[in-house]
Amino acid sequence: MGNKIIGIDLGTTNSCVSVMENGEAKVIANPEGLRTTASVVSFKNGEIVVGEAAKRQAVTNKDTVMSIKRHMGTGYKENVNGKDYTPQEISAMILQNLKATAEAYLGESVNRAVITVPAYFNDAQRQATKDAGKIAGLEVERIINEPTAAALAFGVDKLDKEQKVLVYDLGGGTFDVSILDLADGMFEVLATAGDNRLGGDDFDQKVMDWIVAEFKKDQGVDLSNDKMAMQRVKEAAEKAKKDVSGMMQTQISLPFISAGAAGPLHLELT
Amino acid sequence: MAEEKKVEDNVEVEESDEVVEESQEALLQKQIEKLQDEVTTWKTDYYKVFADMENLKRRLEKEHQNSLKFMLQSFIEELLPVVDNFERSLNTQNLSEEVQTFLKGYQMIFDQLMNILKKNGVEVIEAQGKEFDPNIHQAVMTAQDENYDSNIVVEELQKGYKLKDRVIRASLVKVNE
Numbered sequence: 001m002g003n004k005i006i007g008i009d010l011g012t013t014n015s016c017v018s019v020m021e022n023g024e025a026k027v028i029a030n031p032e033g034l035r036t037t038a039s040v041v042s043f044k045n046g047e048i049v050v051g052e053a054a055k056r057q058a059v060t061n062k063d064t065v066m067s068i069k070r071h072m073g074t075g076y077k078e079n080v081n082g083k084d085y086t087p088q089e090i091s092a093m094i095l096q097n098l099k100a101t102a103e104a105y106l107g108e109s110v111n112r113a114v115i116t117v118p119a120y121f122n123d124a125q126r127q128a129t130k131d132a133g134k135i136a137g138l139e140v141e142r143i144i145n146e147p148t149a150a151a152l153a154f155g156v157d158k159l160d161k162e163q164k165v166l167v168y169d170l171g172g173g174t175f176d177v178s179i180l181d182l183a184d185g186m187f188e189v190l191a192t193a194g195d196n197r198l199g200g201d202d203f204d205q206k207v208m209d210w211i212v213a214e215f216k217k218d219q220g221v222d223l224s225n226d227k228m229a230m231q232r233v234k235e236a237a238e239k240a241k242k243d244v245s246g247m248m249q250t251q252i253s254l255p256f257i258s259a260g261a262a263g264p265l266h267l268e269l270t
Numbered sequence: 271m272a273e274e275k276k277v278e279d280n281v282e283v284e285e286s287d288e289v290v291e292e293s294q295e296a297l298l299q300k301q302i303e304k305l306q307d308e309v310t311t312w313k314t315d316y317y318k319v320f321a322d323m324e325n326l327k328r329r330l331e332k333e334h335q336n337s338l339k340f341m342l343q344s345f346i347e348e349l350l351p352v353v354d355n356f357e358r359s360l361n362t363q364n365l366s367e368e369v370q371t372f373l374k375g376y377q378m379i380f381d382q383l384m385n386i387l388k389k390n391g392v393e394v395i396e397a398q399g400k401e402f403d404p405n406i407h408q409a410v411m412t413a414q415d416e417n418y419d420s421n422i423v424v425e426e427l428q429k430g431y432k433l434k435d436r437v438i439r440a441s442l443v444k445v446n447e
C-alpha cells in the first residue's frame with residue numbers, strides 16, 4: 001500500500017536491497033537476475049549507468065566511479081566531464097537504482113528505507129549516507145550498523161539473555177570485526193576494528209599464486225605472462241575458494257590451459 | 271373449572287416512561303454508529319487485504335513465469351566452462367592427420383551440443399568487430415589499433431552467452447581506444 005520500507009546494504013563493492021515479507025527479509029534480485037548490484041557508476045554521453053554494466057566499462061571509460069563509499073563524509077569531489085559530484089550524489093545514483101529494483105518487484109512506489117553503515121562510520125559519514133538517501137528520493141527511517149544488522153539477521157535478538165556477540169564481516173575488499181553487547185533487545189557496539197584493504201579478493205590471489213606455482217613446478221611453464229590463462233586461473237581460484245567453504249577439498253581442472261612444445265598442457269590439482 | 275383468566279394488561283408497556291424510551295433510542299443510535307464504524311473499518315481492511323492479495327498474486331505469477339523462463343540458468347552457467355574447454359580442444363593447432371580426422375567427429379559432437387543449447391534459448395553474444403556495449407561485453411583491456419574505429423571490439427578473449435533476453439555471461443573483450 002505504498003508504505004513499505006526497503007532495507008539497503010550500501011557496500012563498497014556491491015550493494016543489496018531487500019524487503020520484509022511475512023516477517024522475513026527477502027533479497028530482491030535486480031533485472032539481470034543478480035541478488036547484488038555492483039556499487040559502480042559510469043557516465044557516458046550524458047547517460048548514467050549503474051551496476052554490472054558500469055563495472056564492465058571501467059577499463060575503457062575513465063568516467064567510471066568505484067568504491068565511492070570510501071569517500072563518504074569527506075569533502076572529496078568526483079570530477080566527471082567538468083562537473084563535480086559529491087560522494088552523496090554518486091551514492092544516491094546507486095540508491096536510486098536499488099529503489100527502482102525494489103519498485104519493479106513490489107509494483108508500487110517506495111520512498112522509505114533503512115540503510116546500513118559500518119560501525120566505525122562517524123556522524124558526518126552517517127549524515128552523508130542519509131543525505132544520499134534523500135537525494136535518491138528516500139526518507140531514511142534509520143541508519144543501522146552493519147554488524148547489528150548481521151546479528152539481527154541471525155536472530156540474536158530473539159535469544160532471551162544479555163550477551164556479547166562477535167561479528168566478522170569479510171567482504172570483497174574489506175574486513176570488519178565488531179563486538180556487540182545485547183541487552184533488553186538493544187544493541188550497543190562496544191568495539192570495532194578491521195582492515196579496509198583485506199577481503200575475499202586477497203584469498204583468491206593466494207589461491208591463484210599457488211596454482212601458478214604448482215603448474216610451473218610440474219610443467220615448467222609460467223602462466224602469469226599469459227593474460228587469458230590468468231583469467232581462467234582467477235575464475236578457477238574463485239570457484240575453488242567457494243567450494244572449500246562447504247567441502248573438505250575440491251578439484252581445480254583447467255584443460256588446454258597452455259600449449260607446450262609437445263602439444264596442449266592441462267592443469268589438474270586437488 | 272371456571273376460573274377466570276384475567277389477562278392482565280401490562281400497564282407499564284403502554285405507559286412506558288418517556289425518559290427510558292429516549293435513552294434507549296440514544297443507545298440504539300449509538301450502537302448503530304458503532305456498528306457503522308466497524309463496518310467501515312472492516313471494509314477498508316478488506317480492500318487493503320484484497321489489494322495486497324492482488325499484488326501478491328501478480329508478483330508471484332511474474333516470479334513464477336521468470337523462474338520458469340530462467341529455470342536452466344544456473345545449470346547452463348555451470349556448463350559454459352565445459353563448452354569453453356570443448357572449443358579450446360577443437361582449436362588445437364598442428365595436429366597429425368589422424369587426430370584431425372578424429373577432431374572432425376568431435377566438432378560434430380560440439381555442434382550437436384550447441385544446437386541443444388540454442389534450442390533452449392542459449393545464444394552466443396557477438397563481439398568481434400562490434401561496437402563495445404557494456405550491457406553484453408566486459409572490457410578487460412584496451413588497444414590502440416588504427417584498423418579499427420574507437421570503441422570497437424578488437425578482440426574477443428572469451429565468448430559471452432545470453433539465455434533468452436538475459437546476459438548470463440558477458441563476453442570478455444579488448445576494446446579500441
